[in-house]
Amino acid sequence: xxxxxxxxxxxxxxxxxxxxxxxxxxxxxxxxxxxxxxxxxxxxxxxxxxxxxxxxxxxxxxxxxxxxxxxxxxxxxxxxxxxxxxxxxxxxxxxxxxxxxxxxxxxxxxxxxxxxxxxxxxxxxxxxxxxxxxxxxxxxxxxxxxxxxxxxxxxxxxxxxxxxxxxxxxxxxxxxx
Amino acid sequence: xxxxxxxxxxxxxxxxxxxxxxxxxxxxxxxxxxxxxxxxxxxxxxxxxxxxxxxxxxxxxxxxxxxxxxxxxxxxxxxxxxxxxxxxxxxxxxxxxxxxxxxxxxxxxxxxxxxxxxxxxxxxxxxxxxxxxxxxxxxxxxxxxxxxxxxxxxxx
Numbered sequence: 159x160x161x162x163x164x165x166x167x168x169x170x171x172x173x174x175x176x177x178x179x180x181x182x183x184x185x186x187x188x189x190x191x192x193x194x195x196x197x198x199x200x201x202x203x204x205x206x207x208x209x210x211x212x213x214x215x216x217x218x219x220x221x222x223x224x225x226x227x228x229x230x231x232x233x234x235x236x237x238x239x240x241x242x243x244x245x246x247x248x249x250x251x252x253x254x255x256x257x258x259x260x261x262x263x264x265x266x267x268x269x270x271x272x273x274x275x276x277x278x279x280x281x282x283x284x285x286x287x288x289x290x291x292x293x294x295x296x297x298x299x300x301x302x303x304x305x306x307x308x309x310x311x312x313x314x315x316x317x318x319x320x321x322x323x324x325x326x327x328x329x330x331x332x333x334x335x
Numbered sequence: 336x337x338x339x340x341x342x343x344x345x346x347x348x349x350x351x352x353x354x355x356x357x358x359x360x361x362x363x364x365x366x367x368x369x370x371x372x373x374x375x376x377x378x379x380x381x382x383x384x385x386x387x388x389x390x391x392x393x394x395x396x397x398x399x400x401x402x403x404x405x406x407x408x409x410x411x412x413x414x415x416x417x418x419x420x421x422x423x424x425x426x427x428x429x430x431x432x433x434x435x436x437x438x439x440x441x442x443x444x445x446x447x448x449x450x451x452x453x454x455x456x457x458x459x460x461x462x463x464x465x466x467x468x469x470x471x472x473x474x475x476x477x478x479x480x481x482x483x484x485x486x487x488x489x490x491x
Contacts, residue, residue: 184385187382190425283399287424289424290425292383292396292425293396
């Protein structure tokens with residue numbers, strides 16, 4: 159009797175494996191940067207080209223770093239959430255204008271709202287390369303020391319914000335720095 | 336000049352420029368550098384069009400990464416350093432062929448293990464299969480057989 163159950167057992171195992179494997183999204187490539195520091199950079203601020211920004215401007219507080227571009231259609235999906243988040247005061251958001259022209263990025267923000275405390279102008283995309291950006295929008299959560307704790311690939315939703323990002327931000331803020 | 340075609344081929348191979356779909360033609364100092372470039376961009380994956388190599392993809396990111404690979408080759412970095420640079424930022428998935436690590440054993444050996452398992456099961460089934468039933472003729476059938484077959488020297 160037991161022997162007859164072996165094929166059934168193997169089949170169930172196969173179903174479970176496929177169920178897990180096929181429902182994963184291969185586009186969500188796990189980032190090797192989790193737990194590593196935010197890469198160093200020296201880039202101008204979008205709204206003040208004479209001002210050079212660097213890691214020092216990010217450290218000292220828990221921040222969300224949001225990579226966006228005016229040419230990125232998917233970015234518009236999450237942008238209202240970002241604007242709401244910024245005005246609620248629940249998180250500080252730093253923007254990286256990725257491979258974008260200054261005027262185009264500024265126009266985008268005038269049109270859709272500006273949730274950013276600071277905006278780094280990564281015109282060449284070098285910072286994006288260092289961050290392993292491959293599909294905007296992407297959002298990183300950094301702790302006070304500038305260590306990357308989480309990476310969101312693609313636009314985030316209300317649910318992700320509520321269930322993953324904000325609790326993480328609270329945890330990083332509440333813990334010892 | 337029977338060797339003209341061969342000579343022409345060699346001459347063409349000697350040209351050290353590489354042209355890729357939407358890139359500006361690249362200049363290399365040595366054929367080795369060109370070879371390395373071509374090899375590397377075929378070993379690396381385009382993360383946007385994930386089933387294409389950096390060589391084949393026309394995505395913006397692929398263009399950027401090809402340029403990065405080119406610049407690093409020209410600045411003297413070896414292949415290992417360039418690959419390390421990209422996997423540090425993008426993870427192992429940027430390699431078209433997954434590396435052989437403990438975490439990828441299942442990926443590499445799994446199919447062979449499954450094949451082996453399948454063959455084992457097949458073997459056991461065949462071994463324990465009951466022998467095919469012997470065809471026994473009934474008495475009537477034996478009589479008919481005698482009538483149909485010509486008698487051969489005492490055989491029945």
